[in-house]
Amino acid sequence: MSFNAEKEITTMWKAMQGAQKDIGMIWYRWRKAVAETGNGNISPKELSLKAAEIYGDELGHGFLPRLNWLKGEEGFLKGLCGNIIGEWKKQGALVEVKPGDKPFEAYLIWTRCPWPTYCNQYGVDMEEDVQNCDQILQSILVPVNKFFGVNYSIETLKAIPRGQGQCLRRLYKVE
């Protein structure tokens, strides 16, 4: 049979990894373009954070058709966590969800993420990578909270760009 599964999968996997890498690199290429052409009138960091806000807002709106209240608030939170980690997995991160200590609380744990590498490669302050992710995640929650009439927040407890080995974030219901 002429079909070689290993060859097909390998080729496809390499193409996917290339595409993942390009997504991250393009973010920092735009940032660099602003830094080199903005004449100091535009802060590359502000631009980056604004892009993160837009990115998160669009992701949040995109989650709305995929989230529901059919299994109550616990089901809703599970769905929200699943949608969030799915976005980072698509980009090449390893992320998992663990239940929180209280009701309506969950921990999101990134054990591997390509974004700090891009940040480092373009010579950007590593803390900006943490802020970008925070901004994306907070912006996701704005339309989701409004749509479902809930108030969830997320806080960063550990971050790979800070040399802490993993990104640990607490997603919780604000009482």
Next chain:
Amino acid sequence: MSKMLFEWDYSGYPGAESYPHLFKPIQIGNLMIPNRIKYAATEDNFNTYDGYITDADVEYMRLRARGVVGGMAFMQGVYMDEPGHGQGYIGQAAAWDDKFVPGLKRIADAIHEERAVAGYQLMHCGRVGGHRPHLAKGPSDVPQRLRVFAPVSEMTKDEIKQCIQEHVDATRRGIEAGFDIIEISGIVGYLLSNFISSYTNRRTDEYGGDIYGRMKMVVEIIEACKAECGENIPLGIRLVADEKLDDVRGNTVEESLETYKIAEDAGSDYISATVGWQESIYPVISRDVPQGSWLYVSKQAKEKVSIPITMAYRLFKPDMPNEKIGAGELDVWENCRPQIADPLMPKKVLEGKEDEVRHCVACNLCLARLFRDAPMTCYINPVCAHEHDPAFADPENAEEEKNVMIVGAGPAGLECAYMAAKRGHEVHVYEKNDKAGGTILDAMNAPYGDQELYICIEYQLKMCEKYGVNFHFGTEVTEEMIEDELPDSVVLATGPVYAKGSEDAGFNRDNVVNVLDVLGERVEVGDNVVVWGNRKPGIGVALYLAQKGKKVTLVGEEQRAGFDVNPSFKWRYMIYLRQNGVTAYNDCTISEINDGQAIVRTFDGYRFPVNCDHLIVSVREKNESLKKAVQSEGIECFEVGDALVPRNMSSAVHDGYRIGIRI
């Protein structure tokens, strides 16, 4: 003292004997309505972009008014604010100024000329509106889940007061235009339903909170409009009895039914009961929902209030509403889509001509077009939207009688046949099978309501009988037959041919079968099936086999499955494919077929194997088999339906009609 606008005597009509409850009067407010039939307000996008009534809308309504034989005919809901926050449809009629009254009067007059009761509806579209300003208004700024709608801005109290006044002003204009009955729309996601629902109303002031707070604006509108109407003009409201929004924390059914009581107490003279929202994830009115599914809703509503309850929603035939009216579980049979498909449907029922009704097939193409700024059309009624054009809607007889040969008795051939015969031609339909229906005969075996498609064929056959079409079943037309018969015109309605695929890839193997043979149960297939072609025929057979327990993979070159299915129905199919475990590979083709395996190739060249005992071909191509023979004899030749370009049943019917009025 109630008044009757037009006297109607139904005695002696067969329909009044068969369906006695439909053709007895009912009092609504102080108005006596001769029967229990209502054409429900329906947008059509026929009017000008700035809200003026057009000839198309007047003639559309005139025909529907003729159809209700003395019952209520409601024009589409009007928007009431100049900026257009309440406008949800690009061709929606306006009533925000006195300058619109003359146009509205044309519609009221047209309805009265048919001796029907003229209904007028107020419709602020709320979060479905804001078409021109690209900003919708609502009780709260809850984000949109469907991207087709504009963002929502929370209404201030001043805006609420202004909106109430706009309802009153628009009511006055409707009365000045001559309408007999006024209706407020509070359904499916429009403004008042937004205020009522816990999903979209998060206000903490007096217009929010519990169901009584959320109904406050509705109550104020009913009271204010009722005062404007006076004693002689009844006022009703359309309210949702079950939002079907449990996934987004919408109202409970108990809350929704409580709104009926509140509306009655506020002075509403009747309530039109509905189910679902446009944002609901559950199907309510599509073909996959059995007829009569929502009749329990009208029963619940009747138990809650003492004013009349009217309802539509999958009540396409007269038997069920007649029975429920007789049982006291419904008061008035509403319909819109059945009269889009056949404007004279209730009239035909009354006259005992039910077999001449062209029944709606619940495809929702009419609604899908409205959301995409297109004028309404009907899947199976080619005349819809052409009522104002007599040359199209009611063509004259042909100047010269011709001998017309129609090859194929599918929906395209039959539609063409009766129209050509109606215009005076001698029409002969040749069909190789022993039964009419063409592709539909097998295609209707696909699940989720496709059996209902055959009612189109039944209607066409009745029309063929009425106009004297000659049938030759079991007769396959050959080139020699055309040479012998030498008809004046030939219409090729032969249906499509199915793509052969490359022999090198294995498409000539025994395990490659045709979609119609599978749906017609003329071939058996194995447990693992690959369907080639991701349009409706492929989706239909995939679901058919998945429901029989087969592992089905759908492979097609279109970027998305269901390219030929209208958007208002397609989302259902996407859910059903997932629910039935069908794997879909779009933007792909089949590069190789082997024993037990097919190789799928992505558009960019990647290949992967899929288990495949049988490969089902559903990809269609045009059929030119007899075209050269006809043309070489110098005979006038037409092609219709899938023989011309493979599409869907709607295109077949519309093609057939257009050629039928042209020969």
